[in-house]
Amino acid sequence: MHLLKILLKTRLHQFSHGKILQLAYKLMLKAFSMQFGSQNAWKTPATLMGSTRFATFPNSNAGRNALTLYEEIMRAFQIPTKNAPAVVHDIPKPEPLPGEVRVKIAACGLNFADLLMIAGKYQEIPEAPFTLGLEAAGVVDAIGEGTDAPPLGTRVAVFNGYGGLAEYGCFPAICTVELPGSMSFTEAAAFQIAYGTGHVALDYKARLQPGETLLVLGAAGGVGLAAVEIGKHMGARVIACARGADKLAIAAKAGADHLIDASSGDILAECKALGGVDVVYDPVGGDQFRAAFRACRPDARILCIGFASGSVPRIPANHLLVKNISVIGFYWGAYPRFKPDVVTKSLETLLQWHADGHIAPHISHVLQLEQVQDALELLRARKSTGKVVVTTG
Secondary structure (H helix, E strand, O other): OHHHHHHHHOOHHHOOHHHHHHHHHHHHHHHHHHHHOOOOEEEEEHHHHOOOOEEEEEHHHHHHHHHHHHHHEEEEEEEOOOOOOOEEEEEEOOOOOOOEEEEEEEEEEOOHHHHHHHOOOOOOOOOOOEEOOOEEEEEEEEEOOOOOOOOOOOEEEEEOOOOOOEOEEEEEHHHEEEOOOOOOHHHHHOOHHHHHHHHHHHHHHOOOOOOOEEEEEOOOOHHHHHHHHHHHHOOOEEEEEEOOHHHHHHHHHOOOOEEEEOOOOOHHHHHHHOOOEEEEEEOOOHHHHHHHHHOEEEEEEEEEOOOOOOOOOOOOHHHHHHHOOEEEEOOHHHHHHHOHHHHHHHHHHHHHHHHOOOOOOOEEEEEEHHHHHHHHHHHHOOOOOEEEEEEOO
């Protein structure tokens, strides 16, 4: 009867089904506590709520915590089981383990990789259930035991490869970077992957030099637009290739010197008319790669960033030999693991460039977490420019 009174006094209409389920579970624990005493701690696999962590509720606290349940759950965009569609639902708010921090997430930047993960085609997919969202920004609100981490309340950006599309997330402390006061959470969520990819690829891998000609394919997308800005700041002559006048106008505003409409122009002919190219930055692949390959000068470098076209090109090795061309595969997400110092130095440089006003993320759309499916469709349909950011506030 006592439990029924608690339920009647609780405004259940304010809660989602997931919250009500957890409230009922805690009330059940209280019943067990009264029946069997408080010597045991009851554990339940939180996979029922979409999390792989275990939630532990000592019986002595179950009744006291029964009506504060809403403080312990959060919203997240997850793939709950393998091959299942991604959904926004309620899961327990996680606690940081040793070496981790918990971040109250304010914004998460979307990437083409999110679409590939949902389709089961990305090179690195966590075991389900997992929360999508490669990069995010927010405030440190809890620190795991014995962890060397930014203090509570520090504004940070985080790259972990997943976990960003939620109200909270636990991440390795080494995956966080403190934000300057001049950078908003929305900007920070759009910054790390796009600019990190462009800078490390062009500077560290391709060794782009002032005065060289850089061709950027997919130049109005997240990584492409960042590469236009970075290449221009590094002193290159930048040729931007994108579909349609509106997208080309955005590339021109970012600093492109020459524009090629991928939907109607001849990439090979136009690049040759400009004297050929020294470096190709290619997140597209397919026919555009083949045209760019043929437009290369001797000793050119081609950066394979991705294959947004869905077509992985075959490379004629004999042509590489004759023209002394280097084709360089590049995946920024692997560098924090095997050469973290490269990423650290790059981010330091990029944050300074941002503070000095040399680079700034172009964000075409900002949507709420509950609209994440609409946000992903903008990427899928090629209706966005620069970055799409999802906020949790």
